[in-house]
Amino acid sequence: MAKDWTICHAVQGKLFGSKEIVALSCAWCHEVYHNKESCFNPAKIGEECRLGNYAPIIVPPSWIVKLPNKGNFKSSIRVNNKNAANNAANKKRQTTKRNKKEEKKEPRAFIVKPIPSPEVIPVIVFINPKSGGNQGVKLLGKFQQLLNPRQVFDLTQGGPKMGLDMFRKAPNLRILACGGDGTVGWVLSVLDMLTPPIAPAPAVGVLPLGTGNDLARALGWGGGYTDEPVGKILREIGMSQTVLMDRWRLRVTPNTDVDSDHVSRSKDNVPLNVMNNYFSFGVDAHIALEFHEAREAHPERFNSRLRNKMYYGQMGGKDLILRQYRNLSQWVTLECDGTDYTAKLRDAGCHAVLFLNIPSYGGGTHPWNDSYGQSKPAIDDGLVEVVGLTTYQLPMLQAGLHGTCICQCKTARIVTKKTIPMQVDGEACRVKPSIIEMDLLNKAVMLAKRKHGRGDVQ
Structure with a gap:
């Protein structure tokens, strides 16, 4: 592929008011030469471009094939006079079909x-x-x-x-x-x-x-x-x-054993039916939902990562006082791998329950204590970590403390008796009384992990 040269006269024009070309640059490898015989010569016009420092990851221009515009095709088959009338009649019928297809799908260039x-x-x-x-x-x-x-x-x-x-x-x-x-x-x-x-x-x-x-x-x-x-x-x-x-499937069905409490803006399903990072319900999902609704109402106030985190802290402080989810264990039943853990939630006084697929949560905290459980958590071990959180523990996560470790499991079943805020990978909504079943999808995705990771560096 020959170099694709572009010209530049902006610098000379600003300094001296001249439109003389100062430099030539290749649009692909970004090599730049002065427009002087000592630096650039006609032989470079046909020089092959190696695509520069990023050649291994650049899609070569030779891979891109431009499609001809409609109506520019030249047929090598001549139409007989006998077929001319039929072609004219067919053309009108085909035009309507073609227009409908073009409305649904724009042609690629x-x-x-x-x-x-x-x-x-x-x-x-x-x-x-x-x-x-x-x-x-x-x-x-x-x-x-x-x-x-x-x-x-x-x-x-x-x-x-x-x-x-x-x-x-x-x-x-x-x-x-x-x-x-x-x-x-x-x-x-x-x-x-x-x-x-x-x-x-x-x-x-x-x-x-x-x-x-x-x-x-x-x-x-x-x-x-x-x-x-x-x-x-x-x-x-x-x-x-x-x-x-690992990726986890969430299947939600209505809980017909209880009457809906008719909470405004409640949903029949969780925001996402596949979990990559984490799934939770209770006070933390409530904070995430309030953040989302405030951002939707006033997006101009949430254009800073630091300001967003400050809002989370403010809402967490509000719930610390109100303790809206202190009776969470009375509204839900939790089973993991067939074992009932509802009593453990009640004993720990949990205000939220968190299912972790990755070690990081809530902007870099680590709710799971690695010394607990059968094995050290991994994103591809076929296990999800279940953590209980109180309103007091939530802010302490930022100081490096952990939540209450419930268990590691392959399947989970949650039954709710009233509308509760839930979030999947940060997307939150209020969900009506439901039965939520979680299990592992029979496939995993490939992710690119940085060799020398920056971890929690901000």
Whole structure:
């Protein structure tokens, strides 16, 4: 591939009012030369481009095949005069069908035809511009500059499905999800729905732009993006380790043994039916729900990660005084692997029950005590850790303390007798009296783990 040269005269124009071209830059490898014979010569025009420092993860331009515009096809088959009348009649009928199809699906301007190469590990980037204040918008431009713009996708423009479909045949594919834990869950859920699935499954890395970013912490990508060079992140996502992560299915059915309490804005189901990070109900879900409703009402007040955490602390203090969920054990029944743990919840005075799939929760705290249980928790061990929390323990998690360890289990069954706030991976709502059954999905996802993780670094 020859270099794609672009010209620049901005510097000269500002300093001297001249429009003379000062430099030429390759749009792919970003090599820059002065427009002088001593620096740039005509021989460089046809020079082959090696795509620069990020060549192993860039989708080569040769993979992108532009589709011709409709009406530009030239048929090599001449229409006989006898068929002309039939073709004219068919054309009118086909026009209506074609217009209906075009309304449902916009035609693509290009397709991706990968050329297998062991040297290329393409990384497609999904960015949620709404995450992290204005960080997402700025990163979108940076990624498009460093990579092939066709491998960078704005999630607000139709979600991740189009990009995943487009690159489903790309060998050694990796994905970088830029956003909060909800963004990562979105990408993983769409991967689940692809038919046929991408094989082998691509590893998904995380650039944390959300508030808690607990999955990013567990995988070593840190607790929040702080202007780390994008190029460094791209190189590491291409070289990162791949790990498996359990995912848990939540099946919800109405509890017909009790009458609904008709709480306003209550739902028949949990926000998500697949858990990646954690599932909880009680006071912590109530705080998460209040945060979500306040942000929906006044989004301009929640454009700072620090301010968001301060709001969580404020709401936690309010519940510490009100103790709304002190009778939680009277409203729920908990069974894990067939054993009833409701009495243990009552004895511990739990105001919330938490099911952990990853070690990090609530912005980097560790509610589970690793010295408890049969084995040290892992994200691929087929076990979920069950922790009870009181309103007093919640703020103490930030100081490094733990909750009340209930058990490790493979299945769980929760029966609720009244409407209770619940959250799945940070997405919260009020759920009517229900029976919730949790079990392990019969598949795990591939995730990209940073070799030299930043852990809980903010």
